[in-house]
Amino acid sequence: MQKFDAFTGNLAVATAMKQINPDVCAAYPITPSTEIMMIFADFVSNGEVNTELVTVESEHSAMSACIGASLAGGRVMTATSSAGLAYMWELLSVASGLRCPIVMTCVNRALSAPLNIHCDHSDAMGARDTGWIQIFSENAQEAYDNVIQAIRIAEHKDVKLPVMVCVDGFIISHSYEKMQYMEDKEVRDFVGEFKPYKSLLNVEKPETFGAMVLPNYYMEFKRQVREGMERARQVILEVGEEFSQRFGRYYSNFENYMLDDADFVFVVMNSAAGTVKHVVKNLREKGIKAGVLKPRVFRPFPFKEIADTLKNSKIICVLDRAETFGAEGGPLYLEIKSALQTIESNPTVINRIFGLGQRDFLPYHVENVFKEMRNYLDSGNIKMFDYVNLRD
């Protein structure tokens, strides 16, 4: 039986964690994800979970402890943001390379300098190539649902990779919204028991984890991570399908919002997708064929399916909430451009960077970009790269 209540994004994630009941959590406070572990610590103190909570002295140690705990044969979760994720960075590829099915919520926040505690995706994008599956969440509901599904995806025998669930800092983490949630038992049934593949605690059959591997074998290990990531494509769909059958909310690799006949397409992830959908809905009411493609899974990037969906559009604006200084455009833009190389049709793709450090991104900003796109169809002129809502 599902119920409705008011949740912030952080409360939604902490609630999912309580219902999953991991064996170990190791975490270090950082805004805006701190609250997840504060709420979860209450669950620990009140005996509502079996979790051993390790309140480490840094994010570097948080991820180190998570890896040790994971290889000791149990379910492990954590959360972080921004500089915390950056500080963990060294261990991110250790977690994937050692095939630890850790589930971590990344409450997205900008990177310094200048110091900014507010939302953008530069933290998660800096970790995009570390072998972590990355799933993005538009709102508290999706954050809750994604964290629960992430357990199944990470621990699947064909995957065995860590999963990062991304949620926009403050915009979602600290805003209340109406959310549907399951009973504890329903969630525990869905995630199932943790089945260790190998364990450091298996003293009868000792194994060496994290060996030194020279050029003669190293590449094969990395190929195995890629293979796990490739198999995750199917697993993510299967888990999403089962989740929707049990709980009635459907999840795929990306959300297709009014895309089927769309000439004008916006590609955008996380909370800003809500704003863009609102504008697109208004455009549709005026008879303009606009649509939104909201990637949910950024790693493994569903390039084939996305290219197939976008092939008949005329102009695509990729909205990036992160910079890639020196590249042709933002990280999402580069993925979309690359995906479109796999098909013959070649829609125009422009890039707009928005919302860095949580700069306002409002419906009229989207409308202004749309005007540029419409003008392009008449004039053939448009800036390929630009910022949204930036001083001259």
Place this chain on the structure above:
Amino acid sequence: MEGKLVLNFKELAERYEKEKEMFTRGHRLCAGCGAPIALRHMFMAAYPDNVVVSNATGCVEVSTTLYPYTSWRVPYIHTAFENAAATISGVEAMYKSLKRQGKINKDIKFIAVGGDGGTYDIGFQALSGAMERRHNILFVCYNNEAYMNTGIQRSSATPFGASTTTAPAGKKVPGKLQHRKDLTAIIAEHKPDYVAQASINNPRDFMTKVRKALDKNGPSFINVLAPCPRGWQHPSELTVEMAQIAVDACIWPLYEVDEGYHWKVNYIPKEKRPVKDWLEKQGRFKHLFSPKYEGLIEEIQKYVDREWEILLKKAEVFA
């Protein structure tokens, strides 16, 4: 019985003739390396406990886990350089969690192993955190007084006047200009259950300390001196002797701090040897004997004397 070796030396020797060692031969550490001596003694003392080891990046790690081979007959994990203590914290936390939930019932001890770089310097924060959180772990530092794995760079464990590749002795600079960090005392001030300084020249003392540490129900730390023929520039057959002179000259005193407060010096040499005896046998201190750097040996002697006096006082006052 706390700190009592389960087997005596004769029994240990017999057993090790028949049974497998937990740290095997065939590793690629240098001839005369002090670290594997410490590790073999550590495992002898740990017998018959189940042990899981977390190892920092360093000489021991790269030389003992060269895929597809391993020298470890116990479960072993290496994740990075600065986090052996944090990694073992996670392993121990999972053990506690699974035990509380009734999913595991055997008894296991957890040991982190790191060199002085992975303990004194880059690993210091993780070690301090693990000690403060009071995990039931033993951290063993095999201290060879510099970053030997990356090619003999100075660390905060390197003694004053030693020539290293990042603080080389030259025409103007006599090697390292700072005395080493007193890490054993710093960890003792975290008040873990047990802290000790040991040396590979005295296996009975070291093994008793390992046993004592493992018999505690909380955090413990042992700093064991493990000379490095390459870095210290002494003949490889003199490794144990180098450790012996360091102890006899009170450069590396053997002592322990029990339950956070009880300081005890485990070995007081009948005749304290001059530091010169130790310095002159090592190439890294060769320049100190040139007229250009006259007076520095006396300075080192003064420093060692003062530190030894302070330690004896501590042991007297906080017995």
